[in-house]
Amino acid sequence: MTGKSQKPKILVTGCNGLLGQKVVALTRQRYWTVGADLQDESLGSVDEYLTMDISKREAVLDAVERISPVGIVNTAALTNVDACEKDRDLAWAVNVDGVRFLLEACQRISSSLIQISSDYVFDGEDGPYGEDAAANPLGFYGLTKLESERVLVGSRSPWAVVRTNVLYGWARSVRSNFVLWVRAQLAAGKYVRTAIDQYGNPTLAENLAQGILALLRRGQQGIFHIAGADYVSRWTFALMIARVFGLDQKLIAPVLSAHLSQWAPRPHWGGLRIDRAARELGISILGVQAGLNALKEQIPLEEMEVR
Numbered sequence: 188m189t190g191k192s193q194k195p196k197i198l199v200t201g202c203n204g205l206l207g208q209k210v211v212a213l214t215r216q217r218y219w220t221v222g223a224d225l226q227d228e229s230l231g232s233v234d235e236y237l238t239m240d241i242s243k244r245e246a247v248l249d250a251v252e253r254i255s256p257v258g259i260v261n262t263a264a265l266t267n268v269d270a271c272e273k274d275r276d277l278a279w280a281v282n283v284d285g286v287r288f289l290l291e292a293c294q295r296i297s298s299s300l301i302q303i304s305s306d307y308v309f310d311g312e313d314g315p316y317g318e319d320a321a322a323n324p325l326g327f328y329g330l331t332k333l334e335s336e337r338v339l340v341g342s343r344s345p346w347a348v349v350r351t352n353v354l355y356g357w358a359r360s361v362r363s364n365f366v367l368w369v370r371a372q373l374a375a376g377k378y379v380r381t382a383i384d385q386y387g388n389p390t391l392a393e394n395l396a397q398g399i400l401a402l403l404r405r406g407q408q409g410i411f412h413i414a415g416a417d418y419v420s421r422w423t424f425a426l427m428i429a430r431v432f433g434l435d436q437k438l439i440a441p442v443l444s445a446h447l448s449q450w451a452p453r454p455h456w457g458g459l460r461i462d463r464a465a466r467e468l469g470i471s472i473l474g475v476q477a478g479l480n481a482l483k484e485q486i487p488l489e490e491m492e493v494r
């Protein structure tokens with residue numbers, strides 16, 4: 188249960204993704220951090236790395252038993268909302284079965300599991316939502332995230348579910364996200380059409396990772412909403428991105444979701460109430476301006492390549 192340095196060991200699945208890279212950067216300070224993802228090598232700085240597909244039961248059970256971590260943080264998922272709508276079998280295999288296998292492995296060695304979920308478990312009729320609000324996903328991605336939560340709730344081993352939304356940030360070779368996309372479009376002088384009727388609270392990936400680390404250290408259990416402090420539309424968010432990065436706001440067009448060619452339905456009034464996290468986790472939760480400023484400081488714009 189401890190690594191070579193006698194620190195307690197944890198496993199972070201999906202460690203090459205945006206959130207995964209931010210989580211391992213923080214957990215390594217306190218935990219011997221084993222990272223796992225689909226690729227041949229780690230993109231971040233983990234203590235140990237293994238290639239592992241969480242949708243393969245035997246591989247998960249074997250690896251977790253061998254590593255024997257005190258806890259697992261599962262950031263691995265099929266995160267593309269439209270791809271989940273189109274390839275439902277794959278979405279279910281990764282986002283639901285994968286979590287089931289991780290939980291089974293945790294139960295065998297009495298370790299804890301933190302699962303990352305989404306505000307897409309809600310229908311967006313009257314957000315932002317508190318932890319106890321009734322779930323009613325509009326699309327298949329949201330359904331898989333809700334089912335992943337149901338895998339954990341009531342488990343006999345320690346568990347926590349962290350719901351977040353509109354995650355943004357930069358790390359090595361990450362997929363694009365709303366901020367990187369808007370910035371790249373505007374920097375290339377292209378128009379950006381953004382929804383005036385999709386609301387949420389944008390979340391800087393580092394800030395979410397801080398919340399996850401706090402949960403891990405305190406061993407707190409249950410469902411937690413960890414997200415940014417400001418509730419804004421995608422259009423307002425895009426305007427703020429342009430301002431912070433010194434780009435042309437006039438290229439940003441406000442449109443209704445119905446006029447965007449998005450395959451899967453999106454919640455309108457989505458987003459999350461974060462009172463519990465603010466009260467219990469002891470982290471400072473950033474608003475949009477502070478989050479974008481922090482991102483701008485991280486890395487020269489020309490180096491913001493994505494995969």
Ligand SMILES: NC(=O)c1ccc[n+]([C@@H]2O[C@H](COP(=O)([O-])OP(=O)(O)OC[C@H]3O[C@@H](n4cnc5c(N)ncnc54)[C@H](OP(=O)(O)O)[C@@H]3O)[C@@H](O)[C@H]2O)c1
Nearest residue numbers: 201203204205206240241263264266303305351352353354
């Ligand atoms: N992004 C958002 O706005 C948002 C909002 C709410 C909640 N979340 C949740 O937050 C978590 C982290 O999101 P993120 O934005 O950091 O995602 P991400 O950048 O797409 O990272 C996910 C990682 O998981 C890997 N992965 C995919 N399938 C896997 C499998 N079968 N086995 C092992 N690893 C696998 C991906 O590899 P490949 O890249 O090769 O597929 C990727 O490295 C996810 O649970 C997501 O649902 C995200």
